[in-house]
Amino acid sequence: MDDTLTPFVVGERSHLGPSGADTSWLDEGGFYSSRRWTVSQEGDRGFDTAYLVARDEASGRTGALVPFHTASGGDSNPLYNETTLLGYTPDVQVLAGSRTGYDNRVLIGPGLSGADRTRLLTALCDRLLERAEERGAGHVSWWYLPEEEADALAALPGFATVATPCLPTAVVRPRGASFDEHVAALPGSRRSLVRRDLKRLAGGGYRSRSVAADPAGLERYAPLVVQVQARHGEELSEEGAIRYLRRCLSIGGGDGATGDGEGVTDDGRGAAGADVVITEVLDEHDRPAAFALGIVHGRTLHMRVFGCDYAAGHGTSGEYFEATVYGPLRLALERGLDAVHLGVTSYRAKSLRGAELHARRTLFMSRTDRRLPVPAPDWGFLGDDERFLAGASSEVLPC
Structure with missing residues (x-):
């Protein structure tokens, strides 16, 4: 696919630069997709972090950002390791967006029409899969997405996707x-x-x-x-x-x-x-x-x-x-x-003290000519949390 969009061009960076007035929206999606949090995770747990950035070369305006994180064998934290969701350990794991924090967002600028958003996200995901393949991975995974954002990625043309529930986030309001x-x-x-x-x-x-x-x-x-x-x-x-x-x-x-x-x-x-x-x-x-x-x-x-x-x-x-x-x-x-974000786990205790549980999904994405992984989630190591979630569907809100 041509990486040139009018007026955006998709490029790659190894680091994020200083913030600017035109990129304040990058931090509005949430703390765990903000620049400060993302930069703080660079190099953590052996992951290599890079950034796909869509910019208007004439004005310098940023239209979208996709951090992606690559590691051989995955994360030592099972709450962010594909082994937990697939039942086997891929040789290379590429995680898109937020890699820690148990919340994730697709970072795309305001003011774009629906068609322009689709074209821009499609170009970014095409480049993302290209980079994943260069690193030896046949797919990428987006963890802890709200359901509507997982659905938006799944609706992009030209990719194979499959989503599976991951742990909900607990929030007290x-x-x-x-x-x-x-x-x-x-x-x-x-x-x-x-x-x-x-x-x-x-x-x-x-x-x-x-x-x-x-x-x-x-x-x-x-x-x-x-x-x-x-x-x-x-x-x-x-x-x-x-x-x-x-x-x-x-x-x-x-x-x-x-x-x-x-x-x-x-x-x-x-x-x-x-x-x-x-x-x-x-x-x-x-x-x-x-x-x-x-x-x-x-x-x-x-x-x-x-x-x-x-x-x-x-x-x-x-x-x-x-x-x-x-x-x-x-x-x-x-x-x-507005809220206190309590993260994940200890769900029964948090729910009994007034916390809301918000559903999150992990979405796997690959090219249509590649074999898509088949999710086989196993949260059994969480013990009481796994048992609570298995019987608490009414406690988990859809977004």
């Missing part, structure tokens, strides 16, 4: 103008559970607060992250935990180290308008018993890291939900945010 009003608006059984959680926390002498992340104070949280990872069977040093927390600040704008040249202010807020917040759960002596780090992007707070001091006897009085759900929800209400 404020109900009412205050936290008390939110709790009162929950269905009866869920309202009672939340109130029991809060009573247990108060009885244990716990309180919480949300503060702007301070780069100079991250060391205090590292041991708590290490303990959580150990419970999941993963080894992590305190130095590694500090590096990851600092990386989260760079994504949110906390130190400007995203390669886009944007500066920061002293309160942990980046020039891109994202900021990093830590919700601390403090014991009766005002020592951190648990914490969660979240990044505000647009009108949503995205929860990224949880830590707990199990060694000091914490973690049995609802500290997890205070750090990851209740405290962040109070912050969202104070700031007038």
Whole structure:
């Protein structure tokens, strides 16, 4: 296919450049398809990241962007490894769009007609498959797409596609103008559970607060992250935990180290308008018993890291939900945010505390003359989550 569209030309880049006024729409699709997040994942877990960009050469206007990520054997994270969905491990995996974060979008500019969108996406996907074939892959996969975006890709002419459900995303939306009003608006059984959680926390002498992340104070949280990872069977040093927390600040704008040249202010807020917040759960002596780090992007707070001091006897009085759900929800209400994004897994516990589950799909795409992979999903390693989802179709919303 001819890569030249009027007025767009499809090209390839190894890195994203500085943001501009004409590309602000790239960040409006969501945090996990934003430039800051995408750039932060370059080289992560052995993936090689490149970008297909459609630009108007006369005006310099960007019409579309498709990040794609290539690795031999795939991701060590089974929630983003084709092995989980196909039952075998492809020699090379090429993932399109967002590669982590459990949300994905097709990034195409506003103002295009339906026909122009189709032509532009077709040209991008044609080049994407060409690049995948050059790297030894016969197909590409788009993970964690909303159903309507998976349908739009499947409707493009000239490609073979097959979609399969992947894990839904969990989101809590404020109900009412205050936290008390939110709790009162929950269905009866869920309202009672939340109130029991809060009573247990108060009885244990716990309180919480949300503060702007301070780069100079991250060391205090590292041991708590290490303990959580150990419970999941993963080894992590305190130095590694500090590096990851600092990386989260760079994504949110906390130190400007995203390669886009944007500066920061002293309160942990980046020039891109994202900021990093830590919700601390403090014991009766005002020592951190648990914490969660979240990044505000647009009108949503995205929860990224949880830590707990199990060694000091914490973690049995609802500290997890205070750090990851209740405290962040109070912050969202104070700031007038629309939602708290809780990611994936722990679905039953999150649903019982007011979270909505939004369906997501993985779409496999190949050329029509190639054999399309046949999905054979196996989420059995998730245990309770897999069993909950198997019987909770009414809990999962269509988009």
